[in-house]
Amino acid sequence: MTDDRMLFKDIDAPDLASIEGYRRRGGYDAVRRALFELEPDELLSSLEASGLRGRGGAGFSMGKKGSFLPRGDMEKYLCCNADESEPGAFKDRELMQKNPHQLIEGCVIASLAVGATYAFVFIRGEYWEIADILDRAVAEAYEANFLGSNVLDGGARVELIVHRGAGAYICGEETALLDALEGKRGNPRLKPPFPAIQGLYGGPTLINNVETLSNVPHIVENGADWFKGFGTEQSPGTKVVSVSGCVQRPGNYEIELGIPSREIIYGLAGGPPDGHRVKAWFPGGSSAPVLTEADLDLPYTFEDLAAAGSMLGSGSIIVADDTVSIPELALRTARFYHHESCGKCTPCREGTNWTAKMLDRVVRGEATPMDLDIIASVQDNIIGHCLCVLGDSMAMPVGSMVAKFRDEFEAAIESAREPGGGELDHSLIDRPLTTGARAA
Amino acid sequence: MSHDASRQPAHLVRSTDDLTAEERRRLIASMRPGDAEGVPELHEVDVPEELREEIETAMSRYPQLRSAAIPVLWAVQRQYGWCSPEGIRQAAAVMGVTPAYLEAVATFYDLFATSPIGDHRVLVCHNLSCWMRGADDLLEAFCEATGADLHDAHHHGASSADGEFFVKGFECLGACDIAPMASIDQRYYGPLDGADAIAAIEALRNGEEPLPDKAITLRSAAGEPRLVRRASEDR
Numbered sequence: 325m326t327d328d329r330m331l332f333k334d335i336d337a338p339d340l341a342s343i344e345g346y347r348r349r350g351g352y353d354a355v356r357r358a359l360f361e362l363e364p365d366e367l368l369s370s371l372e373a374s375g376l377r378g379r380g381g382a383g384f385s386m387g388k389k390g391s392f393l394p395r396g397d398m399e400k401y402l403c404c405n406a407d408e409s410e411p412g413a414f415k416d417r418e419l420m421q422k423n424p425h426q427l428i429e430g431c432v433i434a435s436l437a438v439g440a441t442y443a444f445v446f447i448r449g450e451y452w453e454i455a456d457i458l459d460r461a462v463a464e465a466y467e468a469n470f471l472g473s474n475v476l477d478g479g480a481r482v483e484l485i486v487h488r489g490a491g492a493y494i495c496g497e498e499t500a501l502l503d504a505l506e507g508k509r510g511n512p513r514l515k516p517p518f519p520a521i522q523g524l525y526g527g528p529t530l531i532n533n534v535e536t537l538s539n540v541p542h543i544v545e546n547g548a549d550w551f552k553g554f555g556t557e558q559s560p561g562t563k564v565v566s567v568s569g570c571v572q573r574p575g576n577y578e579i580e581l582g583i584p585s586r587e588i589i590y591g592l593a594g595g596p597p598d599g600h601r602v603k604a605w606f607p608g609g610s611s612a613p614v615l616t617e618a619d620l621d622l623p624y625t626f627e628d629l630a631a632a633g634s635m636l637g638s639g640s641i642i643v644a645d646d647t648v649s650i651p652e653l654a655l656r657t658a659r660f661y662h663h664e665s666c667g668k669c670t671p672c673r674e675g676t677n678w679t680a681k682m683l684d685r686v687v688r689g690e691a692t693p694m695d696l697d698i699i700a701s702v703q704d705n706i707i708g709h710c711l712c713v714l715g716d717s718m719a720m721p722v723g724s725m726v727a728k729f730r731d732e733f734e735a736a737i738e739s740a741r742e743p744g745g746g747e748l749d750h751s752l753i754d755r756p757l758t759t760g761a762r763a764a
Numbered sequence: 765m766s767h768d769a770s771r772q773p774a775h776l777v778r779s780t781d782d783l784t785a786e787e788r789r790r791l792i793a794s795m796r797p798g799d800a801e802g803v804p805e806l807h808e809v810d811v812p813e814e815l816r817e818e819i820e821t822a823m824s825r826y827p828q829l830r831s832a833a834i835p836v837l838w839a840v841q842r843q844y845g846w847c848s849p850e851g852i853r854q855a856a857a858v859m860g861v862t863p864a865y866l867e868a869v870a871t872f873y874d875l876f877a878t879s880p881i882g883d884h885r886v887l888v889c890h891n892l893s894c895w896m897r898g899a900d901d902l903l904e905a906f907c908e909a910t911g912a913d914l915h916d917a918h919h920h921g922a923s924s925a926d927g928e929f930f931v932k933g934f935e936c937l938g939a940c941d942i943a944p945m946a947s948i949d950q951r952y953y954g955p956l957d958g959a960d961a962i963a964a965i966e967a968l969r970n971g972e973e974p975l976p977d978k979a980i981t982l983r984s985a986a987g988e989p990r991l992v993r994r995a996s997e998d999r
Contacts, residue, residue: 327989335985399827411892411936418941418985442827449838449875450887450937452950453981485825490834491874493935507833509872525828562991568893568940575941575986582994592987610892610936642892642940656895663935666872 330554330562331538332578335422341457343464346425352470354541358433359478362544367437371540373548375560380405380496380533381609381637383626386540392520393438393528401524402440403505403531404431406447407489407496410717411610411660412640415564416534418576420447421454423538424461428484430537432470433544435482438530442483445534446501449490458486493664497712498531499523500666511668512712533638535564555581559625563639567593570600570645579624586620589643596645604644604725608637610657611717613724614644633724650729651736654722655683661718672715675706679722691737700726801864804857811854815843819858829859833869837876846877874934882923882930884968886910887947890918890933893940897955899933902944905961906931929965942980952980 327333339345346352358367372387393400404427408416420427431443447455462484465471473481487505489495495504499513502524523529539561543551552560559581565588568574572594579588585607589595596602604614607624613634615622622628626636644653662676682699685691703719703726710716726733783791822835836859840851847870849863856863870876886906890899907914907922910929916922921932937952939945945954948964953975956964964974 329989329991332985332989335989408938409936412940414938414940417938421981422985448938449834449873450934450947450950453952487831488835488838489873490837490876492872504834505831506828507830507869509869566940567986568943569896573986574893574943577987577992579992580994583992587992592992606892640940644896648896653892656892660891660935 329578330542331419331423331426331535331564332576335418340423341421341425341461343425343461343468346423350545351425351541352429352468354544355429355432355436355470356476358436358544359476359480364437364439367433367544370548371437371543374543374551375548375558376536376539376543376551377559377561377626378533379535379539379563379639381410381611381635383636386532386536389520389532390434390438390530392518393530394521395439399442399525399527400438400440401527401529402431402435402438402443403498403501403519403524403529404443404445404534404537405496405498405501405531406445406451406534407493407501408451408534408638409448409493409496409664410638410640411657412568412606412642413566413609413638414568415566415576415639417451417454419534419538419564420451421457424458425465426538426541427458427534428461428465428470430540431484432465432475432482433540434530434532434537436475436480438528440530441481442485444505444524445484445486446495446505447486447488448495449488452488455486455488462486492666493660494666494712494714497714500712501531502529509666511666512714514711535639556623556625556627558627559636563624563636565624566638566640567643568641569605569643570596570602570648571643572597581625582623584620585622585624585641588624588641589620593641593643596643600645600647602643603646603648604650604653604729606634606640606642606721608635609640610642610660610721611635611713612637613720614728616728649687649736650725650732651683651686654725654733655680655687657721657725658683658718661714665714669710669712669715671706671709675702675715676718678702679718683722686733686736689737689739693734693737695737696726696730696733801862803860803862804853806857809850809854809857811858812843815839815851815854816858819855823859830861832859833861833866834873837866837870837873841876845883846880848880877930880923881921882910882912882927884929884949885947886929886931886964887934887937888917888931889935889937889939889943889945889947891936894936894943894945897943898957899944901958902946902956902961903931903933905958906946906965909962909965928969939980941986942978942983945980948974953978954980 368390376386377383435443471484475482492510494500495510497512500510504510519529555561563581564576564578577592602617606612607629629636658680662680665672665676667673703723706715706719818839819836822832823829836855840855844851852866853863856866888903907917910924912922912924912931917931918933923930939952942954967974
């Protein structure tokens with residue numbers, strides 16, 4: 325059996341993380357091609373023609389984003405978003421750990437395409453040992469002149485710095501990432517201006533996810549048409565999907581976009597333990613509205629999941645089987661966003677806080693069915709009302725859980741109520757009338 | 765309601781338009797809080813030479829020196845075990861920023877300790893996928909093995925009484941494939957059960973690497989080495 329994967333090809337070969345191992349497999353040939361055979365504009369248009377969509381969550385065309393950067397001699401920057409912190413996502417970790425040079429090569433080519441002289445890999449601080457691996461690979465790339473003041477003596481300067489964060493999910497939001505990289509608290513910025521116009525240090529900045537950039541050498545090497553031979557028209561290429569939760573074989577699987585979701589959850593990951601069924605699944609990380617068993621035959625693409633009211637996001641599938649309580653799942657989800665809210669925008673700061681508190685009451689049986697309506701209305705009041713989508717990322721899954729599993733929430737409220745409880749304490753309500761009422 | 769004019773700041777009860785430049789400066793100086801610290805001078809702090817070198821190396825790597833704030837705080841935490849006020853002051857002096865600036869950054873990020881914590885750091889992921897696979901029990905096992913308080917561990921983290929360990933329930937560490945898992949002294953291990961927690965703490969007490977066979981770096985990718993393609997009739 326030949327390994328026909330793209331990003332994960334030979335992923336467990338022990339020498340792949342070294343520059344020799346990577347070059348032995350044709351690595352860094354694409355940099356040569358990008359530098360000596362193609363103009364930056366040709367590079368960008370080839371990336372745009374490939375239809376490669378961002379793999380970090382938003383799914384925006386990578387080449388188009390690059391074309392938004394102004395031409396000219398000003399300082400421009402590339403930031404690779406390696407802050408992967410969303411529950412369910414762990415693909416970038418394995419890509420960086422086992423094939424760091426693929427990412428570095430992607431960074432070099434993307435920098436050449438947009439004319440960036442400084443590239444940063446913003447990696448979450450928790451991935452300390454992975455950052456060590458990246459640092460070693462970067463040193464090798466400098467040594468071999470794929471990075472530095474004159475890359476391959478072709479006249480272009482590309483410096484690459486691995487920047488370790490220190491624990492904050494919000495730094496995966498692109499403008500918060502820029503603030504963190506500038507040495508500040510990681511608060512999101514108002515958009516526009518978008519980073520492509522005014523990003524790091526006020527300069528034009530291209531921000532892409534690890535997996536997106538890891539695709540770049542393959543597109544430059546083999547051409548846009550070859551790349552479009554994988555996947556669907558609107559979702560070309562392959563995708564590394566992280567599958568976790570109640571499945572027998574959790575892990576990262578590289579698939580062609582467009583295969584049925586059932587094939588990923590059951591065929592690859594083995595499905596829930598024997599005797600159990602899928603109750604709910606997040607198709608694209610904890611920010612995605614949940615789907616149910618009835619949705620398992622959806623093709624795994626950006627467009628099909630969006631049409632079903634959810635999203636492909638970062639490509640992280642979390643499976644909850646019939647042993648999992650949905651109200652508790654909602655509570656854990658809300659707690660995460662409450663913890664990670666930076667506190668800058670009121671709807672998110674207060675909305676995540678109160679949603680977590682209300683869900684806690686539901687789980688403890690101290691809520692009333694009316695609270696479910698309040699929870700739903702709080703979600704509606706968060707969506708679209710903040711600088712970034714962190715609050716929305718809680719509102720969408722929690723809102724979908726209340727909508728799709730409302731009976732389970734109501735049952736949780738009922739069953740946790742103490743027997744004989746719920747009697748009115750008349751001493752609390754049989755109070756003297758207020759003076760106003762007496763006068764009337 | 766009556767206002768006691770004598771209690772109001774001078775410039776609020778009378779116009780300051782006719783002040784001389786000198787008077788205006790004196791007024792401003794009188795309004796400045798007495799405890800606001802400016803940028804400390806290098807000679808005012810006793811920064812260890814190796815820390816200073818680490819900070820300066822970090823600063824020199826970036827186009828703008830404030831970008832080094834997070835790496836600098838990592839260096840301070842390595843030196844002192846936490847981002848102590850004294851360490852922050854030393855770093856501020858080397859960077860040429862106020863201690864308040866660095867403190868504001870330090871308090872934003874989960875991995876910076878702004879109070880002293882135990883030496884070995886055990887972060888137990890207790891988010892969705894790990895929770896579904898038993899993270900709460902794992903956190904409890906680590907607390908039992910170290911003596912750290914379980915309730916505090918779930919929230920802001922808890923240190924053991926002997927100061928050896930710090931245990932914290934963490935919001936998603938990005939390793940759901942090895943759920944339930946923990947980051948021990950910045951390395952990932954999983955999947956873990958209660959016995960692993962006891963063995964890991966025992967190994968750390970003896971100065972050994974905990975759970976070497978459970979390290980994430982040893983784990984092979986899931987599935988078979990082939991691309992899963994679409995069925996030809998779907999094309």
